[in-house]
Amino acid sequence: xxxxxxxxxxxxxxxxxxxxxxxxxxxxxxxxxxxxxxxxxxxxxxxxxxxxxxxxxxxxxxxxxxxxxxxxxxxxxxxxxxxxxxxxxxxxxxxxxxxxxxxxxxxxxxxxxxxxxxxxxxxxxxxxxxxxxxxxxxxxxxxxxxxxxxxxxxxxxxxxxxxxxxxxxxxxxxxxxxxxxxxxxxxxxxxxxxxxxxxxxxxxxxxxxxxxxxxxxxxxxxxxxxxxxxxxxxxxxxxxxxxxxxxxxxxxxxxxxxxxxxxxxxxxxxxxxxxxxxxxxxxxxxxxxxxxxxxxxxxxxxxxxxxxxxxxxxxxxxxxxxxxxxxxxxxxxxxxxxxxxxxxxxxxxxxxxxxxxxxxxxxxxxxxxxxxxxxxxxxxxxxxxxxxxxxxxxxxxxxxxxxxxxxxx
Amino acid sequence: xxxxxxxxxxxxxxxxxxxxxxxxxxxxxxxxxxxxxxxxxxxxxxxxxxxxxxxxxxxxxxxxxxxxxxxxxxxxxxxxxxxxxxxxxxxxxxxxxxxxxxxxxxxxxxxxxxxxxxxxxxxxxxxxxxxxxxxxxxxxxxxxxxxxxxxxxxxxxxxxxxxxxxxxxxxxxxxxxxxxxxxxxxxxxxxxxxxxxxxxxxxxxxxxxxxxxxxxx
Numbered sequence: 001x002x003x004x005x006x007x008x009x010x011x012x013x014x015x016x017x018x019x020x021x022x023x024x025x026x027x028x029x030x031x032x033x034x035x036x037x038x039x040x041x042x043x044x045x046x047x048x049x050x051x052x053x054x055x056x057x058x059x060x061x062x063x064x065x066x067x068x069x070x071x072x073x074x075x076x077x078x079x080x081x082x083x084x085x086x087x088x089x090x091x092x093x094x095x096x097x098x099x100x101x102x103x104x105x106x107x108x109x110x111x112x113x114x115x116x117x118x119x120x121x122x123x124x125x126x127x128x129x130x131x132x133x134x135x136x137x138x139x140x141x142x143x144x145x146x147x148x149x150x151x152x153x154x155x156x157x158x159x160x161x162x163x164x165x166x167x168x169x170x171x172x173x174x175x176x177x178x179x180x181x182x183x184x185x186x187x188x189x190x191x192x193x194x195x196x197x198x199x200x201x202x203x204x205x206x207x208x209x210x211x212x213x214x215x216x217x218x219x220x221x222x223x224x225x226x227x228x229x230x231x232x233x234x235x236x237x238x239x240x241x242x243x244x245x246x247x248x249x250x251x252x253x254x255x256x257x258x259x260x261x262x263x264x265x266x267x268x269x270x271x272x273x274x275x276x277x278x279x280x281x282x283x284x285x286x287x288x289x290x291x292x293x294x295x296x297x298x299x300x301x302x303x304x305x306x307x308x309x310x311x312x313x314x315x316x317x318x319x320x321x322x323x324x325x326x327x328x329x330x331x332x333x334x335x336x337x338x339x340x341x342x343x344x345x346x347x348x349x350x351x352x353x354x355x356x357x358x359x360x361x362x363x364x365x366x367x368x369x370x371x372x373x374x375x376x377x378x379x380x381x382x383x384x385x386x387x388x389x390x391x392x393x394x395x396x397x398x399x400x401x402x403x404x405x406x407x408x409x
Numbered sequence: 410x411x412x413x414x415x416x417x418x419x420x421x422x423x424x425x426x427x428x429x430x431x432x433x434x435x436x437x438x439x440x441x442x443x444x445x446x447x448x449x450x451x452x453x454x455x456x457x458x459x460x461x462x463x464x465x466x467x468x469x470x471x472x473x474x475x476x477x478x479x480x481x482x483x484x485x486x487x488x489x490x491x492x493x494x495x496x497x498x499x500x501x502x503x504x505x506x507x508x509x510x511x512x513x514x515x516x517x518x519x520x521x522x523x524x525x526x527x528x529x530x531x532x533x534x535x536x537x538x539x540x541x542x543x544x545x546x547x548x549x550x551x552x553x554x555x556x557x558x559x560x561x562x563x564x565x566x567x568x569x570x571x572x573x574x575x576x577x578x579x580x581x582x583x584x585x586x587x588x589x590x591x592x593x594x595x596x597x598x599x600x601x602x603x604x605x606x607x608x609x610x611x612x613x614x615x616x617x618x619x620x621x622x623x624x625x626x
Contacts, residue, residue: 006553007466007549007550007553007573008465008545008546008549008550009546010458010462011461011462011465011471011539011542011543011546012458012461013457013458013461013475013478014471014539014543017475018454018457018458020527020528021453021457021475021478021479021527022450022453022454022457023528024479024523024526024527024528025449025450025453025479025482025483025486026446026447026449026450027526028483028523028526029446029449029483029486030446373472374470374472374473388525389525392517392518392521392524392525393514393517394470394472394473394476394517
C-alpha cells in the first residue's frame with residue numbers, strides 16, 4: 001500500500017506528554033462520573049486568513065476603560081470565533097461569554113467567506129455593541145444580539161470606538177477611498193458619527209495616515225497616531241470636533257490613563273544592525289508615558305527587544321505591555337506588568353499572540369488575551385497566576401473586549 | 410512504515426509487584442470492563458501512539474491530535490461496558506477516534522472541562538528537537554487532507570483507516586461498524602475518485618520517493 005498518497009511518518013507524543021496524558025487520564029476516570037452532558041450545540045460556520053489580520057487590526061485598539069459609577073452588570077468577554085481553521089473558507093462570528101468561559105453565545109455572524117468581521121466596541125453602558133462586517137460596514141445591535149442595524153458602509157475600516165458619553169462613534173478608516181459613491185475619502189482618516197449612524201464626518205482630512213484614535217476619558221479630546229512619510233510617526237491630540245490639532249510627541253498607539261491626565265505610547269527606536277534579520281538596523285519599540293499636554297515625557301522600558309501595546313490598569317497605577325522577542329524567525333511574546341512609573345517590571349508569561357488585542361478586566365483582576373498557535377481566548381489573574389484558556393475550538397478565537405462592569409464569576 | 414506490532418500491539422510488558430507479566434489487549438479489556446483503571450492506563454500506554462498518529466492524519470495538527478487522544482480514551486472509558494471480540498480492541502478504539510474526529514467540536518465541548526485539567530506542556534514546546542519536522546508534517550498533511558476532503562466522508566474514513574493507517578479490511582469493518590464488503594467497495598471508490606481528482610495520485614515518482622524516505626525509521 002506504499003504507493004498510496006504519501007503522508008508524514010509516525011511520531012511519538014512530544015517529550016513526556018505520553019506520561020502526562022496518562023496521568024491526566026487516570027485522574028479523570030477516577031472521578032465519580034466521567035459522563036458529561038453535551039452543552040447546547042453552538043451553530044458554527046467558517047472564515048478566512050486575512051480575516052485574522054483585519055480582526056486583529058480592528059481589535060488592536062486599546063480597551064482600557066474607566067470604571068463608571070452606578071449599577072453594574074457582570075463583565076463579559078466579546079470575541080471573534082472562526083469556525084474552521086482552514087484558511088480562505090467560511091465565516092467568522094461574534095460571540096460573548098462570561099469571564100470564566102461559561103455562557104458562550106453567538107451574537108452575530110459575518111457576511112460570508114472572508115467576511116472581515118471585526119469586533120468593534122461596547123457602548124459605555126454595556127447595552128449595545130457596534131461591530132464591523134465585511135471590513136467596511138458598521139452594525140450596531142443590543143448586547144443580546146437582537147436589533148441588528150446597519151449604520152454606515154464604505155471604506156476599509158480598521159476599528160471603532162464608542163465615545164464615553166455613548167452618543168458618538170469614532171471610526172478609523174484605513175483605506176477610505178472606496179469608490180465614487182462612498183461617503184469616505186482619503187487614506188488613513190479618523191471619522192466620527194452619531195451612534196445612530198447620522199452626521200458622518202472626517203475629522204482629519206489629511207494626506208498623511210491617521211490611525212488608532214482614542215477618546216480621552218472625558219470624551220473631550222481624541223488622541224491618535226499620525227504616520228509621516230518615511231515611517232516617522234507622531235502622536236496628535238485634537239478636540240472632539242477635530243479642531244485644535246497639536247503634535248505632542250514622536251510615537252504611536254497612544255492610550256489615555258483612566259484619569260485622563262497621562263498618555264502612554266510607544267516609540268520605535270533604531271537598534272543595532274542585525275544581519276540575521278535584515279541589513280538595515282532593526283527598529284524596536286519602547287514604552288513611554290507623558291502628561292496629556294505632551295510635557296514630562298519619560299521612557300519606561302529600556303532594552304533592545306520590542307515593548308509594545310501599553311494598557312493602563314483600571315486604577316491607573318500599573319501598565320501592562322507585551323514584550324516580544326524574535327527567536328528563530330518567530331515572535332515570542334510575554335505579558336508584562338509594571339508600575340506606572342516603569343518600576344517593578346514583571347513577566348506574567350502567557351505567550352499572547354502579539355498582534356491581537358488584550359485588556360484588563362474592568363475591575364482590574366484579570367487580563368484577557370489571545371494566545372497559542374490555535375488562537376484561543378485566555379485569561380490570567382493580574383499577578384500572572386491562574387492562566388487558563390476560555391475557548392477550546394482550535395479553529396481560532398480572538399479576544400475583542402470586556403464589557404463595561406464587574407468581572408463575572 | 411508502521412509494523413504489524415506497532416499497529417496491533419497485542420503484547421506489552423507489565424511490571425507488576427514482583428514479576429513481569431504479559432497481558433494481551435483482551436485480558437486488559439476484560440479488566441477495564443470491571444472498572445480496573447490501571448488496566449485502562451496500560452491500554453492507553455500501548456495504543457496512545459497509534460491513536461495519536463491516526464488523529465493527526467485526520468486533522469493535520471499534532472496539538473489537536475494530542476487532545477483528541479485524551480478524548481478518545483475518555484470516550485472509551487465511558488463505553489467500557491462494551492463487550493469486544495478478542496483482538497479487536499485497537500480497531501474499536503480507532504472506530505471511537507473516527508467518531509470523535511467526525512463530531513470533533515461536539516466531543517471537544519463534551520470534554521472541555523477535562524481538557525482544561527490537562528497539565529500544560531513545556532513552556533516552549535516549539536523548541537523541541539523535532540519541532541521543525543512537526544511543522545513540516547502539518548503542512549504536508551494539510552495538503553493531503555485537502556485532497557481527501559473532496560471525497561464523501563464515508564470514503565475519507567475508510568481511506569484514512571485502510572490506506573493511511575494500514576488497517577486490514579476486517580479491522581476497518583469493526584472500526585466503522587460496516588460489513589467487510591462495504592469497506593472494500595468504499596475503498597476502491599475512494600481510490601478511483603482520488604486518481605480522478607489528482608492524476609498523479611499513486612503514480613507520482615517524486616511523491617513515492619518522499620514517502621519511502623519518510624517512512625524509514
